[in-house]
Amino acid sequence: MAGLPPGDPQLVSMIVSHLKTQGLFDQFRRDCLADVDTKPAYLNLKQRVDNFVSNHLSNHTWSPHLNKNQLRNNIRQLVLQSGMLEQGVDRIVAQVVDPKINHIFRPQVERVVREFLEAIEPSVAASQQPDELSDEKPNTAGL
Incomplete structure (x- = not known):
């Protein structure tokens, strides 16, 4: 050593x-x-994701034949592509970890x-x- x-x-x-x-x-x-x-950053990010998902789901009509897994994966990809998670997580880290x-x-x-x-x-x-x-x-x- x-x-x-x-x-x-x-x-x-x-x-x-x-x-x-x-x-x-x-x-x-x-x-x-x-x-x-x-922390406000987490609460803000949660609200933004909830709104994003709600808006996306409002464009879909529920039916017994709806492929929920495909819809869930589609929403996950859209959230990731939006960039809101990266920005939100950076703010959370700044408020929770940095101090x-x-x-x-x-x-x-x-x-x-x-x-x-x-x-x-x-x-x-x-x-x-x-x-x-x-x-x-x-x-x-x-x-």
């Missing part, structure tokens, strides 16, 4: 896997999803990454992270 520079794809992959096994991504997902349905990045997510990710790096390379991690709690000088008598 000592030979892997910061940003190395193998090291990044290992760190991401570690973050996943620690449940951090799942925790972030739960935290964000808990807030989503109260949490610096003061909630980043400190937790940094802590878990630091712990991971210390576990795989204790001497390298220790030399990069000075111990601010100790005023003692390192013992170099045996060197």
Whole structure:
């Protein structure tokens, strides 16, 4: 591991896997999803999609022979092609995720990454992270 520079794809992959096994991504997902349905961007997007679907369905007459799966897939494609989801999701992310990045997510990710790096390379991690709690000088008598 000592030979892997910061940003190395193998090291990044290992760190991401570690973050996943620690449940951090799942925790972030739960935290964000808990807030989503109260945000104006979500409510606006839901209203826009509901209106779009209602308008589309108003042009169809129900019959027992109506292929509901085909109609559902057609509506799904029209919604995707309209671009309203991309724009709406960007706004939702701006309202839900962005405010949490610096003061909630980043400190937790940094802590878990630091712990991971210390576990795989204790001497390298220790030399990069000075111990601010100790005023003692390192013992170099045996060197």
